[in-house]
Amino acid sequence: MSTTSESPQRNTRQRRAVAAIMADLEGFASAQQIHDILKQRGESVGLSTVYRNLQALADADLLDALRNDDGETLYRRCSSGHHHHLVCRQCGRTVEVEGPTVERWADAVADDHGFRDVEHTLEIFGTCGDCAS
Amino acid sequence: MSTTSESPQRNTRQRRAVAAIMADLEGFASAQQIHDILKQRGESVGLSTVYRNLQALADADLLDALRNDDGETLYRRCSSGHHHHLVCRQCGRTVEVEGPTVERWADAVADDHGFRDVEHTLEIFGTCGDCAS
């Protein structure tokens, strides 16, 4: 019944290495940063491969992706379901947050103006307590 | 009283041309699109100049800027004060929206987690009534 004929997903050393990094990582990080971390750990993986695997993981909803002000895409492991992020500008520490009120408000506003197929983006940035010293 | 010692802002043909386009434009548009429009109108302006002037206008809070999924920066004239956008994916038609509830929620969430200097981004995307036919 499933209409999804996704790619086969082989279990390669590189795929495991990227997944392992993301499992540990606390905040959001760019593909290049992850590539650097891998190099430092000796588990070297080609840059293109890092990009490809991060995208695959994000497509499978195993990672959240967001773009920073510099236009870089940042990745982080995420829980399932719709949620947003409170991110520290300094250290990248991230808290997943939910807001049913906001969800309803966004849908209502869109509906009021006759918009359909609505979705939204919402991120909160700030300086976390630890970094405010 | 004003502490702003900003750049002198000369009144050039190019600056006027870009400002004129933005005054008319309904939805969000990219720098390159605006460059094309100018070319079509005969008021040709160098691409770098279009970029520079759009940034200047955005810095002066005369334009809103947002990034689309392709990583392009889109510009549109905006009213002053904090607000968000409801944007049609098809035609770019945009409605400025405000939500005091959302503002309070975002600040409260950040405060709960000890974050300071908080700001947020929020955009709503959908298909407008006209385009849903």
Next chain:
DNA sequence: ACTACTCTCGGAAACGATTGTCAAATCCGT
């Protein structure tokens, strides 16, 4: 109007994140 001093313009080159290419390496079912 003329000059001098800047600011601004614009075309080309530089940039940087991401994607495409494609031969070689690796998986994995048999």
Next chain:
DNA sequence: ACGGATTTGACAATCGTTTCCGAGAGTAGT
């Protein structure tokens, strides 16, 4: 272990945006 399909990775290409820098234009003062 074999063989076909997938994945990798070094490199080139793409594309929006920024920077460079010599030429051009706005502006204040005369």
